[in-house]
Amino acid sequence: MSESTAAARLFGEHFLQGLTTEELQMVERVRRLTREVIGPKAAEVAKEDVFAWDTFRLLAREGVVATAFPKAYGGTDARQVLRIRVIEELARVCSTSASLITGTDLSTRAIAAGASDDFKSRLLPGLCSGELQAAFALTEPSAGSDVRGLETVIRREGDHYIVDGRKKFITRATTADWFAVVGRAAHDPSVFIAVLVPRDAPGFDISPEVGKLGWYGVPISSLEFRGVSVPVSHRLGAEGDGFHLAQDALLRARIGHAAMALGRAIGAVEIAATYMVDRQLFGKSLGEHQGAQWMLAEMIVQIEAARALLALTAEKYDRGDADVAIFASMAKLQATDLCMKVVTDALQLTGGRGYLQDFPLERFFRDAKLNQIGEGSSEVHKTVIGRDAVRRSRSAERNPCLHAGSLVDY
Structure with a gap:
């Protein structure tokens, strides 16, 4: 696919360069699905917060x-x-369809990375085809982005692990067949263990689905584990790998959140720009007014810049670069905060129509907020990025403009 042959779009095809023929075919397949099925049905799917089967x-x-x-x-x-x-x-x-893809990554990554060969053979084909569902049970009432704050305890008794604790905000809980659960080892709180728990395990309770503001189609629930026993063979990775498995899943999910936020921002700008052409105001189209043009320009420039950062982050992940986690935090922070601003401005440009439930931007507006919260809030990522910069500055090359010695002596 090239810019000369693809249908003209407001945002260009420059980020498709470098994809293989097979990868471009997947992009085109998804575009066909969005045009023919997912886009036309998005409003209907988002009316109820039930799993969008x-x-x-x-x-x-x-x-x-x-x-x-x-x-x-x-x-x-x-x-x-x-x-x-x-x-x-x-x-x-459609936020629902995008979150189903990012959610699949989050819910199954620890299984794909850490399960035994036997479990991989038993579960991954079904998870891949959609015949099976999994959920990632990490977040707790008092611990989310800070994985080291988990309070769920996993202790070994002979050839079994016993799980005690609570989890919160768990996506797919009511539809999952298996749960990847991360907790602290009873014998050493600094050791994290991940295990697979089947939904019918005695002592395991799943709450009713909890209502939320947006992101309908992927409901959430709370979990409680009271002496839940699973065989040692259900462990993911080795004892102590739980933290790293969680971080790996979160890393991929953060990249997914950034992509979702930018896709929604692109859609919001497309809708607003179309409205600006159609809407007449004071004898000319809204799009001919400089103030509206400036709003549109700011949105487009910022989106393209954020897309470039995300593309770099994806390349770093694929190469296995050591600094990919900090770039994922940067991309997630930039893209999700930008999406909230863009959707708000796009809604402002469309006036009262943007506030109507029948108009897509109302749904976009409600969905945008969760990207700033899920898989690490914007404030958490600011802390992570700032802390990393301070740490690296201690040994980084000194700016040549500076005198020798401490800067407090200036």
């Missing part, structure tokens, strides 16, 4: 869900440079 099955059937899984188990093991394009395309019209 029809959308999920469509994405599974079309091989989009499979991008999160290894080839050995039926997946395509897609590069992140492709996945961010797929998520962006979906989020441009």
